[in-house]
Amino acid sequence: MKILSAKQIYKAHQATITNQQITELDLLERAGLQIFNWMHMRMQGAQVKIHIFNGIGNNGGVGLVLARHLLEHGYNVANYVVNYSKKRTDGFLKNYDRVKKLKQWPVLLNEASEFPTDITADDIIVDAIFGIGLNRGTTNLVNNLFAHLNAIKAFKLAVDIPSGLYSNKVPNNLDHVLRVNYTLAFQSPKMCFFLPETAIFTEQWEVLDIGLDPEFMHAAFGAQLIAKPEVLPMYRMREKFANKFTYGHSLLIGGSYGKIGSIQLASKAALVSGCGMVSALVPECGYNVLQSSFPELMVQNSSNNKLLNEIQPKGHFNVIGIGCGMGTDEITQKAFESFIESNTLPLVIDADGLNCLSRNTELLSKLPEMSILTPHKAELERLIGSWTNDFEMLKKAKDFSTQYDCILVLKDAITITVYHKEVFINTTGNTALATAGSGDVLTGIITGLLAQGYDPLSACMFGVYLHGKTADIGLQDTGYQSFIASDIINYLPDAYMDLFKQPEQPTPAEEQAE
Numbered sequence: 001m002k003i004l005s006a007k008q009i010y011k012a013h014q015a016t017i018t019n020q021q022i023t024e025l026d027l028l029e030r031a032g033l034q035i036f037n038w039m040h041m042r043m044q045g046a047q048v049k050i051h052i053f054n055g056i057g058n059n060g061g062v063g064l065v066l067a068r069h070l071l072e073h074g075y076n077v078a079n080y081v082v083n084y085s086k087k088r089t090d091g092f093l094k095n096y097d098r099v100k101k102l103k104q105w106p107v108l109l110n111e112a113s114e115f116p117t118d119i120t121a122d123d124i125i126v127d128a129i130f131g132i133g134l135n136r137g138t139t140n141l142v143n144n145l146f147a148h149l150n151a152i153k154a155f156k157l158a159v160d161i162p163s164g165l166y167s168n169k170v171p172n173n174l175d176h177v178l179r180v181n182y183t184l185a186f187q188s189p190k191m192c193f194f195l196p197e198t199a200i201f202t203e204q205w206e207v208l209d210i211g212l213d214p215e216f217m218h219a220a221f222g223a224q225l226i227a228k229p230e231v232l233p234m235y236r237m238r239e240k241f242a243n244k245f246t247y248g249h250s251l252l253i254g255g256s257y258g259k260i261g262s263i264q265l266a267s268k269a270a271l272v273s274g275c276g277m278v279s280a281l282v283p284e285c286g287y288n289v290l291q292s293s294f295p296e297l298m299v300q301n302s303s304n305n306k307l308l309n310e311i312q313p314k315g316h317f318n319v320i321g322i323g324c325g326m327g328t329d330e331i332t333q334k335a336f337e338s339f340i341e342s343n344t345l346p347l348v349i350d351a352d353g354l355n356c357l358s359r360n361t362e363l364l365s366k367l368p369e370m371s372i373l374t375p376h377k378a379e380l381e382r383l384i385g386s387w388t389n390d391f392e393m394l395k396k397a398k399d400f401s402t403q404y405d406c407i408l409v410l411k412d413a414i415t416i417t418v419y420h421k422e423v424f425i426n427t428t429g430n431t432a433l434a435t436a437g438s439g440d441v442l443t444g445i446i447t448g449l450l451a452q453g454y455d456p457l458s459a460c461m462f463g464v465y466l467h468g469k470t471a472d473i474g475l476q477d478t479g480y481q482s483f484i485a486s487d488i489i490n491y492l493p494d495a496y497m498d499l500f501k502q503p504e505q506p507t508p509a510e511e512q513a514e
């Protein structure tokens, strides 16, 4: 699924109106009816009070369509118009007239003293105040209304986007945004749902199909959401006459005294991801630990007991994952620099590998093409410098990726992969992954996939997807708190198997009951 900007969505409306020979009003009707169907299916006529707050643009127009259908179906509706501007759109005005014909005049809200005070925690609030048309800071009337509604614990449902948010930039004042429980976005989720500063304003979101022109949607360039339909075609079948050499040899380099576990996790993850053979290169203190931790692993060590003082791997490898638990001691920094100078193998660089790169940015132009860098927020900042908001961060990440021809896997609650101008947003995972060693395991999985022959971008998208999926599956057994990095590896087989699971079919008895 693609994420389009507001500008692209307006163009999609125009293409749809032209190609399907419909009016803008028809499109608003479709949108409002979709929201009505969504609510009606869940509420089945329940007499919960629904407070609909409509703006004076087309988002408000959709809210008024919804209000009309709810009223016609006997729902308990309180309908308001937030009178923030005299410039009403045609889509608002026509739907305003239609709802008035039902003898249900919306209440005009011109000042804070007119805000309803009877909304309870058991009611529903529908936010149709602003959609993607917000183009400047909001007025006092609107800000006061946001504060009034934010203080009420009622379930809040946003039409298209929580009011106060822009689809593609961060508002100047984040106090002037409505916080909602659920957003029903038309045709395309908005980029602001995925970046940490603005993602917090909607707990959940869902896309409603309003039949926008498929050709336009297909041709439009935008960030992509990565879910099962996107990763399934990436999956590489195992060959019948394969041997361990068919699936590559990964080398994981890193670890330091007290942090050997990071390489243990990364190596094991590479192996369980399906890599044919895995080796590790660690300081001497890690040798016995790793040799006795799992027998499938081959281990080599540097001469220094506690730190990697030389990085000169011996053997034939397809891919190297470097940096986990490595430390940034001066001796390790030197060893890392000379390793990068001479290395020609594909690289996955994580943690202290990234920190060593940040300390000597001349190394960046010496990385093999499409090297994979997997920074979390602090590591990213060291690499690309600071940013003033998340959209600027994304732009800087794209520029960096283009300049050094590398792939950035931006690890966060929602992990985003960036390659040049392309952006891929992962859809799996949950807060159970916020646990020590989670990143080491991801490095191992991506390294293992690369070694098996996945192309670098697929290795990132598929690896991040599988990593997240383990937490979605494991959660049922471990809960959020007790899921640890080793569990990511334990549930990796389930994440693979889940790719081929068919949705559950109803039993014959269930079918008959329907």
Ligand SMILES: NC(=O)C1=CN([C@@H]2O[C@H](COP(=O)(O)OP(=O)(O)OC[C@H]3O[C@@H](n4cnc5c(N)ncnc54)[C@H](O)[C@@H]3O)[C@@H](O)[C@H]2O)[C@H](O)CC1
Residues within 6 Å of the ligand: 013, 024, 027, 028, 031, 055, 056, 057, 058, 059, 060, 062, 084, 085, 089, 129, 130, 131, 132, 133, 134, 135, 136, 137, 138, 139, 159, 160, 161, 186
């Ligand atoms: N157009 C269509 O065919 C469809 C639209 N859909 C829905 O409509 C909104 C977008 O509607 P639009 O009228 O462009 O914008 P808004 O409703 O968000 O209204 C904003 C309105 O107010 C003006 N404005 C902008 N910022 C401010 C401000 N800070 N203070 C005061 N006024 C402001 C602006 O000029 C607009 O006129 C979209 O999200 C959908 O919900 C449907 O998708 C169906 C097709």
Ligand SMILES: [K+]
Residues within 6 Å of the ligand: 059, 127, 128, 129, 130, 131, 158, 159, 160, 161, 162, 163
């Ligand atoms: K809205």
